Amino acid sequence: MSECIIRNPRLAWREVDGEMIIISPDGQVHELNETATLVWKNAAGDKGLEEIAGEIATEYDVTLEVARTDLAELLAVLETKQLLDVGMLGKD
Amino acid sequence: MAKETGRACLSVIGSAKQASRDTGFAAIRDIACVQGGLRGLVHSVNHAGGSAPLQISIGSVPLSLFIREAALHVQAVKRYSEFFQDSSNALPILLNHRKAGAPGPCEFSYTLDDATLFFGSRRAEFLGVRNEYAMDSLLRILLTVVLLPQRGFLLHAATVVRDGRAYIFAGRSGAGKSTVASLSPEGNVLTDEISLLRYSNGCWQAHGTPFWGEFRAAGSNRQFPVAGIYSLVQAGSDRVESLSAKQALRALLPCVLFFTSENDSHEALLMMLLNLIGEIPCHRLHFRRKAEFWKVIAA
Numbered sequence: 001m002s003e004c005i006i007r008n009p010r011l012a013w014r015e016v017d018g019e020m021i022i023i024s025p026d027g028q029v030h031e032l033n034e035t036a037t038l039v040w041k042n043a044a045g046d047k048g049l050e051e052i053a054g055e056i057a058t059e060y061d062v063t064l065e066v067a068r069t070d071l072a073e074l075l076a077v078l079e080t081k082q083l084l085d086v087g088m089l090g091k092d
Numbered sequence: 093m094a095k096e097t098g099r100a101c102l103s104v105i106g107s108a109k110q111a112s113r114d115t116g117f118a119a120i121r122d123i124a125c126v127q128g129g130l131r132g133l134v135h136s137v138n139h140a141g142g143s144a145p146l147q148i149s150i151g152s153v154p155l156s157l158f159i160r161e162a163a164l165h166v167q168a169v170k171r172y173s174e175f176f177q178d179s180s181n182a183l184p185i186l187l188n189h190r191k192a193g194a195p196g197p198c199e200f201s202y203t204l205d206d207a208t209l210f211f212g213s214r215r216a217e218f219l220g221v222r223n224e225y226a227m228d229s230l231l232r233i234l235l236t237v238v239l240l241p242q243r244g245f246l247l248h249a250a251t252v253v254r255d256g257r258a259y260i261f262a263g264r265s266g267a268g269k270s271t272v273a274s275l276s277p278e279g280n281v282l283t284d285e286i287s288l289l290r291y292s293n294g295c296w297q298a299h300g301t302p303f304w305g306e307f308r309a310a311g312s313n314r315q316f317p318v319a320g321i322y323s324l325v326q327a328g329s330d331r332v333e334s335l336s337a338k339q340a341l342r343a344l345l346p347c348v349l350f351f352t353s354e355n356d357s358h359e360a361l362l363m364m365l366l367n368l369i370g371e372i373p374c375h376r377l378h379f380r381r382k383a384e385f386w387k388v389i390a391a
Contacts, residue, residue: 009355010355011355011358012355012356012357012358012359012361012362013362014359014362014363014366016337016338016341016366017336017337017338019338021338021341021342021345021362023345023355023358023361023362025353025354025355025358026353027350027353029345029346031342
């Protein structure tokens with residue numbers, strides 16, 4: 001079973017000019033750049049991390065290894081901010 | 093050619109709620125020099141059974157203030173004299189009618205220092221209000237909640253009227269809102285501290301508010317269509333820079349007074365602001381704190 005990412009359902013978010021603006025329940029405003037926005041759009045819990053890393057690698061023409069590293073670093077930050085969780089694909 | 097990956101990152105660009113805290117007691121100035129006279133004193137105070145409700149309207153939101161304490165009533169009369177307006181469907185606000193505790197199920201509550209606001213579908217209650225500043229702060233908070241479903245909000249901004257249209261100058265404390273107001277023709281300043289924007293009659297309108305800063309004016313209950321929004325930046329020369337939707341949202345969000353933590357409300361706020369940004373030109377105004385800045389404002 002592979003890992004996936006799931007957005008915190010308590011957040012409000014909108015894509016503006018290709019980048020995501022997110023408001024936390026505490027009123028904090030976060031802004032994601034284009035790459036992080038791509039990850040955010042894939043954070044519905046229905047796609048594995050490996051698949052998301054593959055999309056990053058394709059979209060930005062980087063190696064899968066670089067994409068995996070960037071993705072891992074981003075997820076660590078987003079988890080710390082309680083913007084999303086890493087879960088298991090296919091698990092309710 | 094490979095696109096710039098711009099390593100995925102996250103930046104925190106401010107806190108709407110922290111911005112709102114600027115409206116706390118400390119940010120509210122002395123209003124001893126209230127203008128507008130004391131005509132509101134016609135609202136009588138019944139010391140035996142409480143006061144007659146003070147009927148006001150702010151941003152076309154009718155409110156009925158029920159104030160038992162005579163001193164608070166007099167202060168409210170002075171503070172809101174320009175906003176008296178009778179209405180049969182005003183939202184009742186009960187001030188200090190109980191000692192403590194929630195009045196039952198409520199849609200929203202908020203505590204600021206020792207004062208607490210409870211808001212339900214049919215009325216609001218303020219508890220622990222010791223002075224006019226606490227009353228005023230809770231009133232601002234209540235308005236943010238009441239206005240949101242009506243496509244309205246409060247913004248840290250000065251509003252100046254020119255040729256019948258409202259120019260909004262947004263910024264946090266120290267950005268220059270009061271300076272802009274002081275450098276504008278007397279009588280044209282709708283507010284120097286908290287602006288009220290609301291979509292009505294097919295366009296965005298700026299309403300006068302009683303929430304003033306250094307000008308210490310009583311405000312005026314008028315409304316004007318919004319011509320443009322200018323995010324204030326102090327600089328060595330005057331110039332105007334157009335903002336993209338993202339830049340405008342980034343500039344406005346930290347200036348919006350907002351107190352709820354529900355994501356539905358945050359969604360509504362984002363939708364409303366994006367609608368505003370889509371309809372109203374948004375700019376960054378670099379200015380020298382001199383009256384010449386009006387020369388670079390598009391007519």
